[in-house]
Amino acid sequence: MDATAVQQVRAFNRTVAERIGALTDGFLGRGRPMGESRTLWEIGLGGTEIRDLRARLGLDSGYASRVLRSLEQEGLITVETSSGDGRVRYVQLTDAGRAERAELDRRADEVAWSFLEPLDAAQRDRLVTAMSDVQRLLLASMVDMAIEDPTTPDARWCIEQYFSELNTRFETGFDPSKSIPADTHELVPPRGALLIARLRGGPIGCGALKFHPGEPAELKRMWVAPEARGLGLGRRLLVELERHAKEAGTRVVRLETNRTLSEAIQLYRSSGYREVAAFNDEPYAHHWFEKRLR
Amino acid sequence: MDATAVQQVRAFNRTVAERIGALTDGFLGRGRPMGESRTLWEIGLGGTEIRDLRARLGLDSGYASRVLRSLEQEGLITVETSSGDGRVRYVQLTDAGRAERAELDRRADEVAWSFLEPLDAAQRDRLVTAMSDVQRLLLASMVDMAIEDPTTPDARWCIEQYFSELNTRFETGFDPSKSIPADTHELVPPRGALLIARLRGGPIGCGALKFHPGEPAELKRMWVAPEARGLGLGRRLLVELERHAKEAGTRVVRLETNRTLSEAIQLYRSSGYREVAAFNDEPYAHHWFEKRLR
């Protein structure tokens, strides 16, 4: 635990909390409690089901109900029973609600501008760049990874995303049935493992291992959601999978990959993988890599 | 108002508020309201007068009194009448209070570390660097400047700081009585102007103008507090003083300076000042500069 780094983070937290807090509170209040403004914002232009809204904002159902009642009385929203399921209620902005939301938007822009306005052009550039760095790295630090059951909807979703990305990127397209399979039951410990990366509860990446006792383990299904790229998650997934493989007694990890996946190839090379001769007849593969764990 | 920059600032605010808020609240609560924890922290190891404490935390006197009563009942602080002034009360941490404060400190460190811990060494470095940039630039954007009365204690304090800095930096030391004077009454409009920069209410820099109708105005007393250097305040003071001078009808600004003040000389050169022959016999000056305003 690096003490000067920690002190810098604490100084940052103090300054930023002071600056953001002072401005957003009150300024975005518009005479109504912040909770109502946040809710109004979160409903969005298209409307939402109340249960979704509650989940997104983390509200108690009683509290949410009262907040919505208050917004309804102000004439900003309408609430009606959802067409599909009679228990679920659907909330939408009225014209007045949309106008109010636009005003909140305008004010949030103004708050943001007040950060930049006192600075000269060079300082503004530096601030925006540094903010984007901080934001991306904070997002990265909010991601956590765990070995999960490959049969859950989230796990299946990740693997589907992976396949659909391969299909887009390979010159030939990608048909899973023509590739060497790695069925979900092969990814359940002790035969294998599926590692899922999550941000704010939602899945944003995965990677898998297939163990072959006495032989090298295979690395499969490495995927990171497009919006989460550039955060170093690929490397973290890889490190974590290698750690896991080693704990399971694996000495060597190997993998095959397609030539269009250049970032992945880069990652493997820079992580100590060396290219070896084809060790299987995967039709979509152009490169085969291997790494001895230590 | 640059829209993409504004969007980046908003994205930053959301992410950072989410991350900092979620962690600091509760984690630093220790079963007592945040207000009490903040107060406990702010009292510090040496103790404080309640009126100072109130000013620093911006608390209502009634509210502060209740918070302190509660901390007193928990056995964390003692409150006694100040020795000097019988109205003022002095608050100090007990041993238990100091232990509690140390625990808060430890937890704040832990929160900060939780930002860094998931990242690898290179990412940590980038995060700390970017945070320090953001923090400095946000501080810069919190500074505001105004023409103020040069006779107030804050104004006098700035000018004293300026003199004491000259005294430290000049090879010969600095004695104001041997220098060409610029008495406070000469810095009152319309004869002159004193610009003061403030951060969180406290003065952190100054700069002055002396007008000579029909002749160049003189720039004097440019000073920025050491802890606020590197924020571009010198340049902002200069720009603001030039703007003010121009509004007052001045065409040319000039100044003299000592060779040891290299950052200032840099600033003048890069702001369009060109060196001219000595236009006065200021004994402490080595360089004379002039700029035509437009």
Added chain:
DNA sequence: GCAATTCTCTGACTAAGGTCAGGAAAATGG
């Protein structure tokens, strides 16, 4: 010496942001 001011405390009040238990209505599982 006395009026005005400063500092602290108490009591009464408020708003915001919740939590919790229970009930009604609709949907679902077997």
Added chain:
DNA sequence: CCATTTTCCTGACCTTAGTCAGAGAATTGC
């Protein structure tokens, strides 16, 4: 079809973080 679950609402209650008016004691200004 019936028990269980899901979704939402209502009423009762709570803590936190204040604000405001007023009073008492000490100090300061003149």
